[in-house]
Amino acid sequence: MLTTKAYAAASATSPLAPLKIQRREPGADDVLIDILYCGVCHTDVSYARGHFPGPGFPLVPGHEIVGKVVQAGGAVKGYKAGYLVGVGCIVGSCRHCAECGSGQEQFCDGLVPTYGGFEADRKTPTFGGYSTQITVDARYVLKIPSGLSPAAAAPLLCAGITTYSPLRHWNVGKGSKVAVVGLGGLGHIAVKLAAAMGAEVTALSRSEGKRADALLLGAADFVATANPENLARLRGRFDLILNTVSAATDSDLYLSLLGRDGTLVLVGVPDAPLTVNPFGLLMKRKSIAASIVGGIRETQEMLDFCAVHRIASEIEMIDIGQINVAYERILKSDVRYRFVIDMASLR
Numbered sequence: 001m002l003t004t005k006a007y008a009a010a011s012a013t014s015p016l017a018p019l020k021i022q023r024r025e026p027g028a029d030d031v032l033i034d035i036l037y038c039g040v041c042h043t044d045v046s047y048a049r050g051h052f053p054g055p056g057f058p059l060v061p062g063h064e065i066v067g068k069v070v071q072a073g074g075a076v077k078g079y080k081a082g083y084l085v086g087v088g089c090i091v092g093s094c095r096h097c098a099e100c101g102s103g104q105e106q107f108c109d110g111l112v113p114t115y116g117g118f119e120a121d122r123k124t125p126t127f128g129g130y131s132t133q134i135t136v137d138a139r140y141v142l143k144i145p146s147g148l149s150p151a152a153a154a155p156l157l158c159a160g161i162t163t164y165s166p167l168r169h170w171n172v173g174k175g176s177k178v179a180v181v182g183l184g185g186l187g188h189i190a191v192k193l194a195a196a197m198g199a200e201v202t203a204l205s206r207s208e209g210k211r212a213d214a215l216l217l218g219a220a221d222f223v224a225t226a227n228p229e230n231l232a233r234l235r236g237r238f239d240l241i242l243n244t245v246s247a248a249t250d251s252d253l254y255l256s257l258l259g260r261d262g263t264l265v266l267v268g269v270p271d272a273p274l275t276v277n278p279f280g281l282l283m284k285r286k287s288i289a290a291s292i293v294g295g296i297r298e299t300q301e302m303l304d305f306c307a308v309h310r311i312a313s314e315i316e317m318i319d320i321g322q323i324n325v326a327y328e329r330i331l332k333s334d335v336r337y338r339f340v341i342d343m344a345s346l347r
Helices: 042-048 150-157 159-169 187-196 208-217 228-234 251-255 296-309 320-331
Strands: 002-009 016-023 030-039 065-072 084-087 090-092 133-137 177-181 200-205 221-224 238-243 258-266 287-290 315-318 338-342
Touching (some): 002 133, 016 133, 030 084, 030 150, 065 133, 065 150, 084 150, 090 133, 150 159, 159 296, 187 200, 187 208, 187 238, 200 208, 221 228, 251 258, 320 338
Parallel strands (some): 177 238, 238 258
Antiparallel strands (some): 030 338, 065 084
């Protein structure tokens, strides 16, 4: 086993603090990665504070990992020492089910999450990217294209694929009318991606202060939602609405903005059950759906797309010692737009 420096939550009420963890020695199919950068996701906060089920504590968060290969197993093809690579939300799956066969490992019942879950043996907890090294099966490792900044690419491995996947699934392209609810870590990437796909994008955010940013990110229109009357002119306009907010929102209000056969897609995780008036769905055959990340093949496709279109996350770089302050700022929506940890600060 390899002893690795990490930052972990010892309980749901304790601040993250240094911890030494064990990583497996790389086997024939594995790569050992020195972690350079790790993005900070709202999900990290939720797991660290015990809001999501998992293997318990200690918990090492982090599933937006960029680093360099330092060792590749004998059976590994396509990676060798020195390669710049990424690891997202998935580090294992059964590889035998229909979901895995179709490249949609995110839906596999045997999914192994990068942290907050168990290895294939269902006994060993997984530890994430707030650490100096990680050992990963090469099947779940991604190539970081040369056109992407390594630090700004890190959030793409969760925020990027979380928004790219539904945009692709619902066939967003030239002529599509798309609204993005929330202009945070997910929302700002969603605006960039949808605009690059050729859609007419409207950003919906409570804060009027984000108007200039939204237009710079590629939105054609911006509406401040703090006053619902501002939304009246948008009724029936959109083919797709991507709700990136991790809080309760008025689903009926957003359904009213969809045209016939339009879809409201949830990618944020609200902290309360949804309530919906069925007539808001019935009258024009509207739908509510949800989406969670994407498979390995689609994640690589997303990274390549971002490299071609020069899309990356807008980031604030922090040292690992600032992580607890960063968590508090995330809960206050006080980040522009994604924290990324410089893991050299842990070494």
